[in-house]
Amino acid sequence: MIRLEITCTDGFILHGHRFLPPGGMRPRAVVVIASATGVLATYYHRYAAFLADHGFLAITFDYRGIGASAPPALKGFKARWHHWGHRDIDAVLRWARSNTQDLPLHFVGHSFGGFGVGLAEESKHLTRILTVGAQHAYWRDYAQGQRGDFLRRWLLVMPLATWRHGFFPGKDRGWLEDLPRGVALDWARSRKNFTAAGPAGERTAMRRNQLALDAQILAVAATDDPFATSRAMHRALAYTPNAPHQLARISPTDLDRPELGHFALFHARYAETFWRDTLTWLDDGVNPWVPQAAAASSAPHAVSQSRTSAGSGSIQVDGTSERH
Numbered sequence: 615m616i617r618l619e620i621t622c623t624d625g626f627i628l629h630g631h632r633f634l635p636p637g638g639m640r641p642r643a644v645v646v647i648a649s650a651t652g653v654l655a656t657y658y659h660r661y662a663a664f665l666a667d668h669g670f671l672a673i674t675f676d677y678r679g680i681g682a683s684a685p686p687a688l689k690g691f692k693a694r695w696h697h698w699g700h701r702d703i704d705a706v707l708r709w710a711r712s713n714t715q716d717l718p719l720h721f722v723g724h725s726f727g728g729f730g731v732g733l734a735e736e737s738k739h740l741t742r743i744l745t746v747g748a749q750h751a752y753w754r755d756y757a758q759g760q761r762g763d764f765l766r767r768w769l770l771v772m773p774l775a776t777w778r779h780g781f782f783p784g785k786d787r788g789w790l791e792d793l794p795r796g797v798a799l800d801w802a803r804s805r806k807n808f809t810a811a812g813p814a815g816e817r818t819a820m821r822r823n824q825l826a827l828d829a830q831i832l833a834v835a836a837t838d839d840p841f842a843t844s845r846a847m848h849r850a851l852a853y854t855p856n857a858p859h860q861l862a863r864i865s866p867t868d869l870d871r872p873e874l875g876h877f878a879l880f881h882a883r884y885a886e887t888f889w890r891d892t893l894t895w896l897d898d899g900v901n902p903w904v905p906q907a908a909a910a911s912s913a914p915h916a917v918s919q920s921r922t923s924a925g926s927g928s929i930q931v932d933g934t935s936e937r938h
Contacts, residue, residue, distance in 0.1 A: 615633050618632055620706055628675050628676065628706065632673045635666050635670065641671035642670060643671070644720065646673045646719070648724065648727030649680070653724070655682070665893075668893055675706050678702055680793075693796050697796075699726075699730025700819070703737075718741045722744045722746070725841065725842070728746060729748045731827075733820045741829055747841060747879075753768075753804070754845075782795070827854045827857050831854065832859070833850070834863075838874055860904065
């Protein structure tokens with residue numbers, strides 16, 4: 615594990631780590647891992663080490679305003695949610711592409727990380743993407759059984775606390791890491807069309823990057839994930855219509871657990887199950903959660919689903935179609 619400092623196009627310096635295969639082995643590919651909102655990069659270190667043990671060069675990093683990339687005080691620190699994709703993920707992908715001897719470049723994104731990669735210009739150089747619980751927290755996509763609590767928490771308490779403190783004190787509440795003011799308010803105000811909420815000067819570039827992304831995407835989530843519902847996952851995939859994609863839902867019973875939720879799949883207890891299955895996708899581009907015949911049928915604008923998936927639908931980015 616080697617520390618990294620990566621400079622973004624706006625001069626901001628991100629802090630992260632790279633994990634190398636053992637014994638001086640030449641990596642077979644590079645995997646950049648992007649965190650969920652308000653989650654430290656250290657949460658993914660065991661998974662990154664697992665990938666390195668299996669021959670990959672893995673990279674983790676903290677977004678601006680989080681963990682090792684946070685300033686001494688968040689009050690007054692300026693960062694927006696889209697900056698994490700448009701600037702931070704972009705910078706890490708650019709560093710990886712420039713410093714790894716033309717190795718294939720893959721990406722694993724959790725929650726917002728899996729959505730934010732589409733905002734990065736460098737995403738057009740990716741070969742394969744694995745997203746886990748990817749979405750951008752549009753409130754109508756929350757699981758119905760928890761929607762009321764989430765509306766109170768994320769759309770009422772979070773913005774009120776943010777306006778009071780100048781940042782969101784997530785650690786004091788035991789919810790997540792502290793968040794920059796702009797990120798917290800973007801989350802609280804997340805629209806069904808994410809890019810439409812961006813600054814006028816950046817919307818065109820973000821949308822251009824989403825349309826340029828043509829890497830294969832395998833979007834995975836637990837069936838009991840209250841954020842990454844089937845509807846939320848379809849909405850996230852609709853932003854990158856030129857990327858061949860597949861969607862798989864994993865039931866807790868598939869892993870002999872009573873529940874999984876939004877975070878569990880990156881726990882080390884799944885190293886010999888879920889983690890090992892991710893190697894099948896990263897190594898060979900084969901979806902381990904559906905029959906290979908279904909995996910082979912994936913094409914742009916089409917979604918192939920696992921036996922545990924809950925339906926299909928058509929959700930356009932501009933919101934003109936909401937059939938599901």
